Each structure stands twice: as C-alpha cells, then as structure tokens.
Amino acid sequence: MKILAIETSCDETAVAILEDGRKILANLVASQEELHRRYGGIVPELASRKHMEVILPLAQEALKKANVTLKEIDAISVTNGPGLIGSLVIGVSFAKSISFAQGIPLVAVDHINAHFLAVFLEEKTPDFPFVALVVSGGHTALFLVKDYLEYFLLGQTRDDACGEAFDKVAKLLGLGYPGGRIISRLAEQGNPKLIPLPRPMLDKNNFDFSFSGLKTAVANYVNDLKRKGLPIPIHDLCAAFEEAVVEVLVTKALSALSATGCQNLVVAGGVAANKRLRAALQKLAQERDFRVFIPRPEFCTDNAAMIGVCGYHKFLRGEFADLELDVYARSQFKRLS
Template structure:
C-alpha cells in the first residue's frame, strides 16, 4: 500500500511516499531556515506563505522520485496538529482536496506521534512497551507506549521546549539560527564542566522538565562575567565553554528524567526522537543510560529527526491498517494531543475549538 505523507506544521514543507509503513520511496523536504534566519526564529505568516508557494512542487517531486503517479496513491496522511495554524491549514487543505478528488482515504496525524514513528525505518522492530522522549523546538514530552498507537504522557516541559532553549541561548551568544547545531558545533571546543548550572527542581515532585531557568542562568552568567556575544568574529573560549556547559545541562536533564521513568515503568526499549535527537551528546548519553539498563534505544536517522513527511505517512499507514481514517470534517488543530492512557484522539471533528477549512 502506498501512502502519500504531507507535513506543514512549522517551517518545513515536506512530502513523502511510503510503502506499507516501512519503506521510503521518496522523502522531499523544503526547508525555510534561510527565510527565518534574519528574525532569529520562525515567523508564522512568512511560513504559511512559503508553504502555499512550495507545497504543489514538493508533492510533485515526491511522486516523481517515487516513480509513481498520483492515481497510484492508496491513501493520504497529513499533519493535523499541533503546530502553527496557518502552516497546518495549508497542508490539511491540500490533502483534503487530493483525497476528495482521488476518492481515497485521508488520515489526520498527530505531529508528535509522527516523531514516534520516525524510528521505524532504520531500526529493528520496536520492542514494547517503550518509553519515548520526543524533544524538538516545539515539544519536549516523554510518553509511555505500551503498544503501537497507545500513549500515556508521563513527563513534559513546564515552560520552554529543549530545542527552543537551544535557539534562545544561541541568540544570546550571538550564534544565529537555528541554535541547536551551532551550539553543538562550538561546544566541541569547550569544557562542559567550566560552568555549573543548577538543575531545575519541580516543586510537586513530578518527573517534569524546565529549561526557562537555565536560559536565565546563561544570561546572568554572561552579564556577571562581562561576556560579549560572538558578533562578527569567532567564538571565544569562554563562549565555547559556556555553550558546552549549557548543552551538558540540557542533556543531563533529559537523560536523567528518562532514566528515572525507565526505572519506574520498566520499559523494554527507549525511543529518542525529534529535532534535538540529532544532538550527538544526547545520543551518546542516552546510549550509555540504555546500556546500563540493558535495553535498546532507538533514534531516527538524521534526515528523519527534523520534521518530515515519511514519519507522517508511517503513522498514517498504522491508523489506516487499524481501520481509523478521517472524515470530511477534519480540521487543523493546534491543540491536538496524544491521549493519556488511550489511543490517539479521533482525527475528525471534536469538542475543542478547531480551525476549519
């Protein structure tokens, strides 16, 4: 079965053709990094306009690289939410039109669930139950997944997502956008023990995360030590040390929280996915922790860590195989969540306010 996946939740216009939920025939991603770099972050209106301009070309290229025609597609999977409303509307509207015109099933997919499915392509079959850390610029959550398609939220960030903290600290350091890859690069020349940041403590004792205080601590350290941003030159040793220490603190918070929950819930495997899963220090520390527990940890390939449509197609194929498809009332839903202790939310109309197309 061939599923065409479409992803437009933020700043990548993506389309992919996936066979039977595991074989990628094509995966096309049109990035908007250059468009948003001057602003230090994603500008929603600009993102929406770029999606409108690129989506038809991206889908056509995905079909061409897969060597199939549109009429050979069996179903369409599209990111329904969460994300930027204007960006989501472009993808959902386009997918609905294709589904209607071709008279084939349409499956609305939760973007976060897509990241869970991003590990199915280049790894052995996932061993359940698993514990999934989804960490990106917009999301930092840990889900207990007893079986495919069932999720229980067991940890979340109380403020900034980890990727968002990387971007904001990179901006403070004068490093540019996106922040994660740049901080990782200069951290290689820094001493991760040079600056000791206090780990955030959650007052109610839940295994949640917080990165806002760490961001403030970086700003305070720069002010107290008269450290200037990079500007037009190279990063000083002080900045490299600060970047390495910040990165180590973020990774420690993520891995230690994942380990705490793994000891409590005893999963048979771990998943680390999302844009920040590209970070090599996070991968190394996650592997060490998983090895100490005697369980495997799965990462997506680098090109599947950031937002992509192959993961959306894989999740869509799973739901289609389970008999769950969307109806004509599917809408973009910026608040779409994975249900606690249950299957993913219905992909049609719901009780919460949604953005209709």
C-alpha cells in the same frame, strides 16, 4: 499499500511516499531556514505563504522520484496538529483537495505521535511497550507507548521546550538560528565542566521538565561577564549548557524506564539529533539493562516519512478523516490513569 504523506506544521514543507508503512520511495524536505534566519525565529505568516508556494511542486517531485502516479496512491496522510495554524491549514487543505479530487482516503496524524514512530523507519525497531522521550522545538515530553497509536503522557515541560531553549540561548549569544545545531557544533570544542549551570527539576520526583531557568542562568552569566568587560568563553558555555540539558533529559528518561518497567527507550524530535545526547544514552544503555532506539538525524527533525508511518497504522485500523477535518495548535495528551 502506498501512502502519500504531507507535513507542514512548522517551517518545513515535507512530502514523502511510503510503501507498506516502512519502505521510503521518496522523502523530500524543503526547509525554510534561510527565510526565517534574518528574523532570528519563525515568522508564522511567512511560513504559511512559503508552504503554499512549495507544496505542489514538492508533491509532484516526490511522485516523480517514487515513479508513482496519484492513481497508485492508497491513502493520503497529513499532519493536522500540533503546530502553527496557518501552516497546518496549507498541508491539510492540499491533502483534502487531492483526497476529494481523486477519491483517495484521508488520514489525519498527530505530529508528536509521528515523531516517536519515526523509529520504525529504521532497521532496528523497538517492541511495545516502550518509553518515548520527545525533544523538539515545541515539545519536551515523556510517554509510555503501548502501541503505535496508544500512548500516555508521563510528564512534560512546564515552560520552554528543550529545542526552544537551544534556540533562545543561541539567540542571546548572538549565534544565529536555528540554535541547536550551532550550539552543538561549538560545544564540541568546549569543556562542559568549567561553568556551573543548574539542572532544573532533577530534585523533583516526577517526569516534568523546565528549561526557562537554565536559559536565564546562561543570560545572567553572560550579562555578568559583559558588565565586568570580560570575554565570553563561548565554547565552554555552549558545552556547559548542552551538558546540563543532556543530564536532565537522560536522568528523567532513565527514571521513566524504571517507573514503567520498560526496557526500551525511543528518543525522537529535533534535539534527538544532538550528538552528546545520543552518545550519553548509547553509553548508558550498554552499561545498564536497557535498549535505546534513536532514528537517524534526518528522521529526528521534521519530515514527512514519519507522517507516513503514523498514517499507515491509522489506515490499517480504519481511522479515516473526512473533509471537515480541522487543525489544532496544541495536543491534549492522555495521561496514565
């Protein structure tokens, strides 16, 4: 069973071809990082236009790389939300066109569902149920995942997403865009213990997060030094910020494991590529009685292979979309009742 997967929810145009929901025949990502860098963030209008320019040649390249023709494709899987509306419509319209012209079934995928299913592209896969911590540019959330397509929100951020906090802190430190990778690299040479920063929401007995206060704490610290004419210890500050984020994520994830009785933790989304977070969780998993599953970094950030995994399971369940398929900016996650 071959699936053509398309992802255009944000600033990556991505196309993948997957066999039997696991074997990657092609996985191409055209990042728009360069395009948006000079603006210090994504400009939605530019993102849509770039998707439109890139999607067709990228899909052609993917088919060529996989050595597959459209006639051999059994389903088209496409992200229809959450994300930037103008970006989503490019991928969805493109997917609909091929579906209509070639008579290939269409499957619609939720980008966040796909993020935590990316782990099924790896050799080592978790059993259900598991707890999924999704940490990305737009989301920070904990889910109880009972099956591929059956998941329940335990808690989420009340303000900024964790990746967004990385990006905003990088911006206020004048480090460039996107911030996660840059902060992480600088943090490697810093001491995380020298600058005290808050651990938001750790005192709260729930699974919600909040990162805007942490960002403000960094801004206040920087402004105070600037006022005094003192240099900013950039490496130590990046390390302290990263450590504060990691501590909050790890603590909340562990309490979600104990509250649900799950032994398996899956971490997904762009911030799951973070080395300090990965190392902290691997260490704790060895010390305590749980197993952690984190996809390789290129499957943590946006890609179409994960859209193929999710689409495959929808295909197996006969959950097809029609040509009236719409897009959505935000997901309405089901809560555990």
